[in-house]
Structure formats: C-alpha cells, structure tokens
Amino acid sequence: MTDRPGLIDIPVQHPTWMRMQPTFRLRLRNRADELVDAMKLELRSAAHVGRVVSAGASFDFRVPEKESRFWSPHLAVQVLEANEGCEVFGRFSPRPEIWTMFMAIYAIVAGWVFLALMFGYAQWHMGQAPWAFVLVPVGIGVIVGLHLASLVGQRWSVDQMHELSNRLESALKACMDQGKQSKVNEVRCDVSRE
DSSP states (O other): OOSSTTOOOOOOOOOOTTOOSOEEEEEESSOHHHHHHHHHHHHTSTTTTTTEEEETTEEEEEOOGGGOOTTOEEEEEEEEEETTEEEEEEEEEEOHHHHHHHHHHHHHHHHHHHHHHHHHHHHHHTTSOOGGGGHHHHHHHHHHHHHHHHHHHHHHTHHHHHHHHHHHHHHHHHHHHHHTTSSOOOOOOOEEEO
C-alpha cells in the first residue's frame, strides 16, 4: 500500500529466475466503469497517441514502433470490478507476434520430441539401434535454450517495462486529476505481485 494518495508503485524489476510475464494488481477505490471512461478520455491525449490501444475495459500499452526491438514488451491492462472499487490487472509480455512465434516453436519441438520418443521406442522394440532417442535431448535443449533466450530478452527490456509502467501511472494520475472535476475518486492503490 502506498503512503501518499495518487503515488503508484508498479513493481517492475529484473525478473526472477524462471519468471515469465510479470504481473501486478492495483486495487483502486474507483468504480471500474468510471475509471475506464476516464482512462479512455485521457488516452486520447497527444501524449498517448500511437502508444495505447483500448477495447472495452482492456488497454494495451505499447512501445513506439521507432523504439521497438525484437524483445520489446507490451503491457496488457484490464480494469475489473472488485468488492470495494476496482482492480487494475497488468501483465508485461512479449508482443503478440513474438509470443506466438515462441509458442509455435515450443509446440513444434515438443511434437518433435514426442515423435522421436515413439520412433525410438519402436526401433528399440524391434531390436534395432534406437538412434531416434538422440533427438530427445536435442529437442529438450532447444526448449531450454528458447526459455533462456526469452529470459535474457526480458532482462534487456526492463527499461521499456519501466517506460510502459510510467505511462500507465501517468494515465492513472491524470484520471485522478480529472476526478476533481468528475466522478472519479482519488486514486489510491495497493500493489501485489502474483
């Protein structure tokens, strides 16, 4: 919980070992529909044009194309109703096209390992040399290598994760300022990591 109203501390840090797609939750006193309306109004400003896409209660904060690198993240944010106010759920993850590519490679290699196991077993069962078993550690090595590469890319993109979280924070603070003239309450939050 923050000490001062309006100060939002979104936990962006170097990812811990084996942690992919860091997430956070902000609990706010605002009603979800009021916060969504205020955020949509704020995100139309020049500071956010081309950097945020919204649909319903979901917001996708992106790194500008000219600053984008292969490992650049995006911040997917959803505003959800909660018992007292609303909850802002955020997840840092690779851009969807990069995530899809990694998942496709994982699936292909996992299928390759499965087929190698089946073929190797068939060879062994028929009394032949089970050379297909050699492909199993190679496939596992590829999967481990991809995972390590994604963790390295995530570490290299921490600066952009900070930029995205700062953009969300500024949008929420602007909503708080708008709230002085509209229905949006003062933004106070508790931050918890998943």
